[in-house]
Every structure is written in structure tokens, then in C-alpha cells.
Amino acid sequence: MYQLEFETRHSYSPSPKGIVVPISLSYAGEFVRLEAKIDTGASVCFFQRPYAVELGIQVEAGRLETFSTAAGVFEAYGHMVEIDCLGHRNHAMVYFAKALDFTRNVLGREGWLDHHRLGLIDYQSSLYLGT
Amino acid sequence: MDWTSGQLMKTRTDWEPAARDVGGSLASVAYVGSAIGGPNCPAGADTGELFFAVFRSDFGASQFPVVRWERRGNVRDLEQVDITRRPKRSIHEGLAILRKMREESLAKDQDKLERDWLAKHRQQYAGQWIALLGDRLISHSTNPRDVFAAARAAGVRALVLRVEDSELRFAGW
Known part of the structure; x- marks a missing residue:
């Protein structure tokens, strides 16, 4: 038997849209609140470009990378921000989509999952988070 | 035991045996005496009276948790009970815990x-x-x-x- 302990328990909506959690991003004193999907299959964290603009980030000054998905490829710029998810904060390189019509906000492995311990009981819509 | 008025005595998890019989409400913290302030703080002298701050979990759209103070006996009674006590906390630590709990409640409600x-x-x-x-x-x-x-x-x-x-x-x- 193995046992893990977590500081936070969150009940998420049992939605077909994925496991969505409230988060905030901070950069240079600016702050935005948004929702993001937890996706253990995503290699990094992705966000829509308007959030970077609101945070005062010069999006195209970041590190441009190309990412592959099941449906093709897309480009995004990397920037260091602070992520706060359910009171658990960490600094991380996250990526803001180059395309303005990008519709996803995703917490992936690098930058988020690799900073926290995550427990899921999906049939109860329960998420456990620890640092 | 040297109990001080307004002292945070136990959190719910610290003092589970007494918290169980509070009923449907969420018993959060217990205080000794009355010097913890606030408009709903119970009156009383530094007599060793023990109070629970009971937070209703269904405060809904009011945006503010409702705190009800419940008298829970006297600390001297507790000393006769075989429970393990953790180190006492100062009033400042207790208030910080209350503030954090209130912020978390507001965030969850929102x-x-x-x-x-x-x-x-x-x-x-x-x-x-x-x-x-x-x-x-x-x-x-x-x-x-x-x-x-x-x-x-x-x-x-x-x-x-x-x-x-x-x-x-x-x-x-």
C-alpha cells in the first residue's frame, strides 16, 4: 500500500470539456484570473494570447517554439510567469499562442505538473493538490 | 494548565473528538475566553470558558461566512479528558488562521x-x-x-x- 498526502482538495465540474480548474497568472505585478484544463498529455503549459497582452508581456519577444498536436502544429512564445492554482504557486516558463484564435488554456507537465503532486478521483470529480 | 483568554486552543483537526458532535455545521476553531474581538465575539470574562467558532458552510451569496460562537464548557473539564494536546498558539496565529480560512471560503464561494x-x-x-x-x-x-x-x-x-x-x-x- 502507498499513501500520499495533499494540502488541497477541489471539486471540479464533471464536464465533457475536461478537468477545468481556476488559476491566475502573474507577471511584473500584473494579474489575470482564468480557467485552465489539466492535461497530463501536454508537454508544457499553453495559454491564449490575450492573457499575455493583459499581463503586459511583449509576446513576440519570447522564445518561439513549434508544438505538434493530433490535428497539426501550432507556434507559441515562451515567457516566465507565476502560476497560482488553488493557492499553490510556482514560477514557470509557459507558452502563449502566436495565433489570436487559439482557444485552449492548458496546464501541462513542464511548468506545472513537474512542480506539484496531483491526485485525481475522476468518478467523484475530486482533485487533490500538494506541493 | 495556564490558559489565556482569547487563546486559540485547538483546530478542528487537532481536537476531533469534540468537533464531532457539533452537528451539520463546520466547527473550525476553539477559543478560550473572550479577548479575540469582532462584533459577534461572545461576551464573558477570562474564566476558562471555551468557545467554538462555528462556520456555516452554506453561507452562499452573502460572500461572508457566518460565525456563530458556541459555549463548549470549560477548559478544566477538558484537562480531565485523555486527549493529546499540541503546543498552544498565540492569538495572532489564531487570527491568521481565521483570516486564511475566511479567504479560502470566499474564494471557494466565488x-x-x-x-x-x-x-x-x-x-x-x-x-x-x-x-x-x-x-x-x-x-x-x-x-x-x-x-x-x-x-x-x-x-x-x-x-x-x-x-x-x-x-x-x-x-x-
């Missing part, structure tokens, strides 16, 4: 109101950007810049997002 609002209005605003604070819609537009500007002008830390079409399921990456 999150629930926003989720309920989104579930109810998703179709109506699908494809638009919205700024939402609890169940209050601050702005909506197809232009995110307008929505962020409205949220800034309102001076609130609103949830800002583009409402997805509820018919489509997320396929991951």
Missing part, C-alpha cells in the same frame, strides 16, 4: 458562483469573451481587449475567459 453562472449561460455567450465576478457579469464582447478594459475599470479581479461551445468535447492534444 468559484462556485462563477461555475454555476457559466453552466447556466454558456450557450448564450458561446464564442464571446466575458469578465465575471461571482455571479455578476461585468462585460462581454468578441474582443478580449474590451473585456479586460472593462474589468480593469470596474476595479475587480474578475475571471476573464472566452466561453467555449458546450457542444464540443475536449480531445486533449
